[in-house]
Amino acid sequence: MATDTKTSKAEDPAADLALEDFLPYRLNRLADLVSRSFSRIYRERHGMTRPEWRVLASLGQFGRATASDIVTHSSQHKTKVSRAVAALEKRGWLKRESDENDRRVEHLELTRAGRGIYAELAPFARSYEAAVFAEMGDADWQALERGLSRLEDCLIKRP
Amino acid sequence: MATDTKTSKAEDPAADLALEDFLPYRLNRLADLVSRSFSRIYRERHGMTRPEWRVLASLGQFGRATASDIVTHSSQHKTKVSRAVAALEKRGWLKRESDENDRRVEHLELTRAGRGIYAELAPFARSYEAAVFAEMGDADWQALERGLSRLEDCLIKRP
DNA sequence: AATTTTTTGTTGAAATTGCAACTGTTGAAT
């Protein structure tokens, strides 16, 4: 890596931008690292994709929800949700029920098998977080929580 | 082991897992939000992709580097870097120079035009961060910095 | 020196994604 050969900051006035310190890059990189490490669990055990995991987790959490609910709650594009729902249904982990009053809407629910998978995976999710927490230590974890929460608030208001 | 065999509601079995509080989900979501908002700048102004932006930023920062250097520095798969480099070269923003001693290696550098684009974009990157900082406030920003840094340290050790 | 292994970087093909267009349904406005 070139340090200060011929291209110095004097010559290149735009260069106090270090990619490794840039917030969007850091967040993307961390999200990637964390995902890669956690997604192994549901991918290797059940060949699940991330969209599928999120739908499963949403339904595990809520019990019953529409695709739109899941779009909102899981922050995924509706096509992702649509395809993930179809995939989970195909495996018999999810069932649909048409709404009586509004025939556009389908209520989604995990089947018994689906709940089984969720019950299997959820503890891994918690223990994954517990491991990170243990590794980081309480103070740094709380700093992270605080920073992320505040950033979430800020970004929702001005996207 | 299991508490009881009823398996009635979805809240029963494993469900104090709230997706919205789960670290991998939060990081991915924030990374997405932040990226979406910042990437508009290079996407709309120059039709650039994120891999291309990262290569440009790496070269803007280092002046001269090999593709491998950029893979490491920008945390991107080598195929992404390879294609991003080809795209930037095609637009005349980047030039390659073969290494004399090792003919596998190519040293990459921005052209004058490429440096121009970088000089145009880098201030946006900084002002984007400044805006987030201003919105969050100093204390929360520092908490975020601390949390992210610590998490980076932890995740590199245990992937 | 000849072989094997590693490294650098590229490419083809399959899988994933995102956008826009679409169907079918409900609600609102005229």
Added chain:
DNA sequence: ATTCAACAGTTGCAATTTCAACAAAAAATT
């Protein structure tokens, strides 16, 4: 009541990403 807009969800298609295989060159092994 009829038209028009809005909404829930799906699908086709193009762009992107990923994976594995590849070529070429250098390093390591024999």
